[in-house]
Amino acid sequence: KACPNCCFCALFHFTVVPVILKALTYDEKRGSCSVGSNVRDAACYVCWAFARAYDPSELIPFINQISSALVIAAVFDRDVNCRRAASAAFQENVGRQGTFPHGIDILTAADYFAVGNRVNCYLTISVYIAGFPEYTQPMIDHLVNMKINHWDSVIRELSTKALHNLTPRAPEYMANVVLPRLLPLSVGTDLHTRHGAILACAEITHALCKLAEENNRYKLAAICLFFFLYLSVCQFFFLTVCTLIEKLSLSKMPFRGDPIIGGWQWLINDSLRSLPLVSSTARQHIKESAVSALAALCNEYYINEKGEADPALQDELVTRYISGLQNTEEMIRCGFSLALGALPRFLLKGRLQQVLEGLKKATIISPEDVSFAQARRDALIAIAKVCQTVGVKGEGSQEEYVCKDNVTQIYATLLNGVTDYTTDSRGDVGGWVRKAAMTSLMEVTLLLVQNETELINANICKQIMCWLAQQAAEKIDKFRAHAGSVFLTLLHFDRPPVPHIPHREELERIFPRSETETLNWNASSEAFPRITQLLGLPTYQYYVLLGLSVSVGGLTETTVRKYSAQSLFEYMKKIQNDSSEMESFCETLLKVFEDNLRNDRVSVPLLTMLDQMLANGCFDIFTMQGNHPFPVKLFNLCKEEIKRSKDVRKLRSSIGVFCGLIQFEGDMREKVLFQLFLLLCHPFPVIRKTTASQVYEMLITYSDVVDPAIMDEVMTILSDTNWEAELTVVREKRNHLCDLMKVPKPQLVSKVKYGNVLLRKEGISL
Structure with missing residues (x-):
């Protein structure tokens, strides 16, 4: 207080503020964990103390810096306690100082409870706050400088999505400043930075193309083409590159007929193949990303003005993917099954039966590929996707639609998947196949119900419901829960109702619609007393008893064995x-x-x-x-x-x-x-x-x-x-x-x- 105001300002500006601003974003990874959350939390407390220690006039020169830093911490910090601490400090300053720009409006959107959800902070609250010009550029700069190179991949991906959402707030800044800054980072030596920079380029490009006029789009296309030249040295970023291809395709880049499309297709095909140095979880994510990219690429660049595909291109793609379904590498089968499921209708037209036959063969268990459970699972998933893509037409051609000539074959393949009980060193891997088969049966059935119900005959519906009842009586919680969920979905679907369900009235009494959401199939104490009531229905008795046999006679004493046996004995007492x-x-x-x-x-x-x-x-x-x-x-x-x-x-x-x-x-x-x-x-x-x-x-x-x-x-x-x-x-x-x-x-x-x-x-x- 004794010091002149100018001395205070100098000390505060050159010593305290830079330290606090740095502390608010301090984060460092050490070993398998990070340090810095305590430092950031303490910095928020210091900012909270500023509001109580100084007169508003003394803080006026530093308001923009402190308010922006607190907003960034409240919205973009990795830890919820730090986000809440920053929100509390911001609130204290708004209440006591009254000088933070748009303070009341921001507090309404980013209060103590709202900032608890990280995804909501990154993708929703940030967009609202960036609508105030004082905060727009600092928020974007923070994401580019501090978050897209973060050691946590979740934060990197969220940051790039946030940049996509923030682009409409500052499109010129994104195009003229941010993108040129990101391009060199995409080929840097730090892998985290390269990954984040490529994803950020993809997201920003997609957002800009939604906004830009046609002349700006060509200018942006040149930037993207230049950016793609950098990818020659980082093609191992399969997941990131596939995301970029998807976004550029969705952005309708003017590359139709350009040789670069062939390069994109090669990258997608390579991503669909086996990646031996990558974990199984990462492989699955890469394949999903490649499938999304393939769908976007085909819809934008492989269709002509008549809504058709080039016959040679169609033949090359479909033949390549079908031939891969019998590959000796399981991951190639998985990738190409998913690829067939992602193809748009104009590429499946005239080749539907060939695709369905190829996928059917991929679901058959043979001595050579008995352990290829993931491949069988993905083939069953692809069958349902293909059916949804081509649509239903009862009297149509089996080469173009789901119709009376191929619906029996489709159901036979899916029903066969429910009988897969393959086991290996990983356990009941056949459960993956059964789960996919149940989901696909539901999707195909609901597709037919909503279009041409007469294609579902009574015998098929009986088989579906009986197999689901068996699965709902078995011992593995997650598969039982999935079967129960599908069973109730078909039972209570009413737009229009699924026809030919055996004992519908009795089933609706046992499983009332009001309890569809509350019945916990994972809890054996809730599931088995219900499912054993199906023993009194002749159509379901055999299948439920078959499922209960495995549950009641389990190898070890578990809650599943206890409640399944208890429910069975109670039923026996009744009869x-x-x-x-x-x-x-x-x-x-x-x-x-x-x-x-x-x-x-x-x-x-x-x-x-x-x-x-x-x-x-x-x-x-x-x-x-x-x-x-x-x-x-x-x-x-x-x-x-x-x-x-x-x-x-x-x-x-x-x-x-x-x-x-x-x-x-x-x-x-x-x-x-x-x-x-x-x-x-x-x-x-x-x-x-x-x-x-x-x-x-x-x-x-x-x-x-x-x-x-x-x-x-x-x-x-x-x-x-x-x-x-x-x-x-x-x-x-x-x-x-x-x-x-x-x-x-x-x-x-x-x-x-x-x-x-x-x-x-x-x-x-x-």
Whole structure:
């Protein structure tokens, strides 16, 4: 206060302000994290303190600098706490100083809560604030100088999109100052700067072309052509270059017939191919960018005045992409599938059937490409995209439209994708294919419904809904949730309704429209009580039971297994006294088992589920009916399933089923005991031990199986024998049990040769 005002101004201008302005943008990456947020936050606090420490007249010379810096921090800072601190400091200065330009208006748009969303700050709030001329150029300069070269790729991409939105606020400045400044940066030594500069050029060019008159556009085209010469040394920026091609195409650059279009096409094709030095996530992003660029390029430069394509060009493109669908490299198949899905209608005209056939072949599993799940997924996605592009015309040509001649083939291909259960070291990779197939089925069905509903027949609709119901009953949360979402979308679509949905009224009662958005399919506690209600609908019973088998009989104890089993048992209790419902359910259950015999993906968990159902008394209605066909068929299927099997989990699950079948009276008991005694001398010691333990528990539970006079001796043999001992010792104990319980002893019969070893096989001679 003692110092003259001029001394204060000099000190403040030359010492304090430059430091604060620098601190407000300080950001530096060290290792895997960045430092600077604390510095920026502290700088905001200093600016907040200015408002309280000085009279408004003392800060007048520095108002524009401080206000611009705080606005930039409030809108463009990477960290939400710094954006909010800057907003608070700006508000304090507006309230106490009253000299910040347009302060009240800016605070209305960029208050403490509004700046919490970073995307909104970059793409919306910034545009509003840039409408005030005092802030326009500082904001643009900050993005160009500080953000397009940021170490965080998300910030770089957001900054370039922000520049696109800010271009209408200062088009001359962008064209005459910013673009010339960006061109040298696009070939600099820093990779972050090169990436951001190329994207920024693309976005600004696109924005300028929306604004410019025709004469300005030619001037801008020359700049862009000059810029493209720089790309000869940075073609490895596939993602960035594809974005640039897309933006220049959308900007309608006057390059029709120019050789540069061939160069652009080459870059797109190269981006669609495999990139071995890039991560799988990056590859996917590059392919998506290349597909977007291809669509924009074709729509702008490959169509003539008549709305048609050059036949030679069409033949070259379509043939190239279709031939790539059978490439030995999976990523090439993926890229070219997506490319076919992105082609505009005038390039597909007359070649639709050829494209659909090529994509169909790419979805077929063969021994050579069984692990190409991503390629099959992208081919299914492309089929739906192609159908949406060409449109529907029931009586039209199959070379131009989705019509009555090709709709069956399209649905057959998509429905086949729902059956893909391929697994490899990555897990259930077939799930990617199933998810894509479900999405494509929905898109194609809704396309037909909105155009020519009669192309959807009842059988196709039944298959779609049944397969979706099966997927909605399975164990993997994300795939179950996707299936449930698609199922409800088709059920409740009403513009117009999807025809031929089986049991529509019952489904709408189970899944009311009001709960479409609130039902959480990811939560097994919510999903399974609903989906098991479909067991009461004959059309869906088989498929839901097939899905539940995998969920209830899961390998480990999970919430999915818990709630799926609980829901199944509750349903069984409801139909326990209804003999016709029980008969129907059991027939379906046996049908599921029979259809999936030795299909370990289904049969092994199905055995576990049957074990649990028998233990929970789900079939008590049949226990008093001697020689009921259900347990007889189930016993025979279990025997057939484990025949010559070396799968320990399968054998263990079958032991539980055999022990559960002992509750059925009649001839079944002797058959079950004989089978269990066979397993007591199984070549695998762990199976012998497990069988003895479970038979012991079985005899405690069903004490009427054994004569009380010999019960103690039987139980002693089962518990005291070392069932992991040599087979000759074990067999003697087992045969003694057979004698006690009057069960035929398995006999050593014919010799069986395995390689150079002769083994004796146990059986029964009657």
